[in-house]
Amino acid sequence: MRLRRRQAAVVPDDPCTAALVDALGVHKVKVDGASRYLAARDASVYRDGAAGPVCYPETADEVAACVRIAARHDRAVVPRGAGTGLAGGTVPLGTPVVIATTRMNRILDVNLDNRVVWVEPGVINLDLTRHLLPMGFHFAPDPSSQQVCTIGGNVANNSGGPHCLAYGVTSAHVVAVDVVLPSGEQVRLGGVEPHQPGYDLRGAFVGSEGLLGIATRVAVRITPNPPAVATLLLSFDDVEKAATAVGAIIAAGMVPAALEMMDSRIIAAVEHHVHAGYPLDAAAVLLVEVDGPAAGVAADAARVGEIGRAHGATEVREAVDEHERALLWKGRKGAFGAIAVIKPDYYLHDTVVPRRALVEVLTAIYEIAARHDLIVLNVFHAGDGNLHPLLVFDGREPGTMPRVHAAGREIIEASLAAGGVLSGEHGIGVEKRDFMNLQFSDDDLDAQARLKAAFDPHCRANPGKVIPASHSCADIQALQRVPDGVWG
Amino acid sequence: MNDDLAGFVADVGPSGPVCVRGGGTQWHVGGAVASAATTVWAPIGVVEYEPEEMTVIVGAGTPVADLHVQLALAGQRTNLVESPGSSVGGALVVGRDGVHTLGRGRARDALLQARYVSAEGALVTAGGPTVKNVTGFDLCRLLVGSLGTLGLLGEVILRTQPIPAAARWLQGEVDDPRVVARTTRTASAVLWDGTTTWVHLEGHGTDLDTDAAALPGAFVEVDGPPTLPTHAWSMAPAELVDLDPSATGPFVAEIGVGTVHATAPCPPVAVPDALRRLNQSVRDRFDPDRRLNPGRDPLAA
Structure with missing residues (x-):
């Protein structure tokens, strides 16, 4: 009780925080500067966030209490998982109440006949897959951040990962979500039974980036582990040959479990860091994985090798054991950490283009980076055309950030001009919000705003994200600064 | 047109x-x-x-x-x-x-x-x-x-x-149809009418042979699935083996999925008030005058 009085004294004029502390207890509401500083950012380059009180509820009812209290005090709410988002989706604007679901981290029920597991939103993606391993199952979405990112965050962003080429993104692996609506009401969207009456509000909720409510329980579909896996590394002396081979593999009627591409710069950085045995003289490599029953895997692996050679692969190497396979994947998944040897900062983009446009857009990306005097590395999900151009820089160097943002915008424009989309798996958040007009018409955005209004008529859930100012119920300009008197 | x-x-x-x-x-x-x-x-x-x-x-x-x-x-x-x-x-x-x-x-x-x-x-x-x-x-x-x-x-x-290279329908009788879904890797459908199980395998021909050989009991190749009764019920897949044929009438259940093709109509499913309101709120925003396909209601589907 002494601690509670002392903490409340930090913000004597904030009745919202006092009500939150009353409802949750002092240990679940943080108002100190360090907690709010940490909750003000994610893994994006966006740095203008400002968190209000940071709540750590442990039950759905506590989440609902936070939402109701915030509404009563006319404060917005922003849900938060592990904070690995790359688009500023969980960066709080206008000092809202932050609701971190990281303490809700229990795996609640595993039912193998349903092939469904109920989890709380704070369960870490890879922890779930590790839990299921002895039972012969896994959770298919596998973003590169899977060692730390949460299922709740995966739901909010409709996350992907290398293996969603064959298995589909998070939406295809979520059958139900228990949600606290912005009104504080609790509702189950979807269900374990295949047909549900009404609209597919589960589908609308997945990928809604916290703008429609907060997930408190998630029923995920689990996938049997494949009996056989083959992982191949195809090396090319030319990026264009590698990109052409990607289209040829798909056109041959195969859907590999994963089909990743890395260019020479990222190969060099990764090899230095991980020693995965990537060829340092290659212009590009393809990391191709096929999985499933043994005979199909053997046949597909052979065909991938043949197609690679027919398109000029200088080397085709198949991982001989699980150790080598793990090493090849370690190089791919650790790529973003490895670039620190080049420059301290990076800005990662996430557009998707039709496979036929891969060469054209890659060429444009190299040209754009060169023109802005920036280094760009490419490591991406080639099989589904999901580009991840990585601009590396030192933000401390004067005049760098405007060049980084200008190049980023041109990369987005080049991708859209080639028939692509703004985001493949990272989401829109605040980072790409103002680019939405480039892909969507006023009528298109109006339809998205209607969905938002149906769930959140008072615009209290994660305001200032996804929907651009022209169609948003939030006053985005006002959200960019700390409102007077709300927070010190 | x-x-x-x-x-x-x-x-x-x-x-x-x-x-x-x-x-x-x-x-x-x-x-x-x-x-x-x-x-x-x-x-x-x-x-x-x-x-x-x-x-x-x-x-x-x-x-x-x-x-x-x-x-x-x-x-x-x-x-x-x-x-x-x-x-x-x-x-x-x-x-x-x-x-x-x-x-x-x-x-x-x-x-x-x-x-x-x-x-x-x-x-x-x-x-x-x-x-x-x-x-x-x-x-x-x-x-x-x-x-x-x-x-x-x-x-x-x-x-x-x-479209996979090979596909075939097989029919047989097993005590527990869930075993068929568990043991096969190439099954795109496992159907069960309470007595007989049908399984559709698709993929690489050799993998189909492997799966067919591993099936419990005697399965024979057939031309296709059984005729499906007209009404659709929806159940948790794990509950299918306990379904009550006196309620559904003759049925064909999709093992591992939960859809039950039944002879009797599915009784109405209760929709919680909060979910009903949310559905109506979505429809209100997209079509306030109810001019699009008036009379049809996904909540009644």
Whole structure:
């Protein structure tokens, strides 16, 4: 009780925080500067966030209490998982109440006949897959951040990962979500039974980036582990040959479990860091994985090798054991950490283009980076055309950030001009919000705003994200600064 | 009848009750359309098909069977249900899955982009043309199963799938049909009528042989699945083996999925008030005057 009085004294004029502390207890509401500083950012380059009180509820009812209290005090709410988002989706604007679901981290029920597991939103993606391993199952979405990112965050962003080429993104692996609506009401969207009456509000909720409510329980579909896996590394002396081979593999009627591409710069950085045995003289490599029953895997692996050679692969190497396979994947998944040897900062983009446009857009990306005097590395999900151009820089160097943002915008424009989309798996958040007009018409955005209004008529859930100012119920300009008197 | 999107937009117009008709094969789902509604038809035909993209752009009025004939020429298909006369748009807005859901996934995941006419008569694009896309809210999922009450589908982009090299239906009798779903890796469907189990295997021929040899009990190859009773019930897959035939009548259950094709109609499913209000709120925002397919209600489907 002494601690509670002392903490409340930090913000004597904030009745919202006092009500939150009353409802949750002092240990679940943080108002100190360090907690709010940490909750003000994610893994994006966006740095203008400002968190209000940071709540750590442990039950759905506590989440609902936070939402109701915030509404009563006319404060917005922003849900938060592990904070690995790359688009500023969980960066709080206008000092809202932050609701971190990281303490809700229990795996609640595993039912193998349903092939469904109920989890709380704070369960870490890879922890779930590790839990299921002895039972012969896994959770298919596998973003590169899977060692730390949460299922709740995966739901909010409709996350992907290398293996969603064959298995589909998070939406295809979520059958139900228990949600606290912005009104504080609790509702189950979807269900374990295949047909549900009404609209597919589960589908609308997945990928809604916290703008429609907060997930408190998630029923995920689990996938049997494949009996056989083959992982191949195809090396090319030319990026264009590698990109052409990607289209040829798909056109041959195969859907590999994963089909990743890395260019020479990222190969060099990764090899230095991980020693995965990537060829340092290659212009590009393809990391191709096929999985499933043994005979199909053997046949597909052979065909991938043949197609690679027919398109000029200088080397085709198949991982001989699980150790080598793990090493090849370690190089791919650790790529973003490895670039620190080049420059301290990076800005990662996430557009998707039709496979036929891969060469054209890659060429444009190299040209754009060169023109802005920036280094760009490419490591991406080639099989589904999901580009991840990585601009590396030192933000401390004067005049760098405007060049980084200008190049980023041109990369987005080049991708859209080639028939692509703004985001493949990272989401829109605040980072790409103002680019939405480039892909969507006023009528298109109006339809998205209607969905938002149906769930959140008072615009209290994660305001200032996804929907651009022209169609948003939030006053985005006002959200960019700390409102007077709300927070010190 | 339209062969272009602009004509479809003009037919729908900005006001007055309107319903869109496909093949009429599931016209009863979710209630009858109000008789005052003007009937319109969505464009027909494949607009663009590039097999290496594994996507197809198609008019919503196109019969699913016609689309599948064209896709099969390049060794591909979609996972939309194909029944005589059914249209692409109808299959999507009704949103029912076929019996191959276990292996091929759900119909709702087939839709990548929709161009639809809103209640105000505007042409709206939801989703995007690429196989992967999280740009903005996922309105495509909302449209699948909406019975055309949020917008009228004009043209869609669908995800395609490769047709496996080999496929066969097998029939046999086992004590527990769940064992069939557990032991096979190539099963796209496991059906069970309480006595007999049917399994559809698809994939590489050698893998099919392996799976067929591993099946418990004696299975023989048959031409296809049994005739499915007309009513659909929905259960948690784990509960299927305990289902009560005195309630469903003769049935065929999809093991691992939970759909039960039953002779008796499914009793109404209770919808919690909060969920009902949320559904109505969505419909209010998209079609406040209830002019789109009036009389049909996804909550009653």
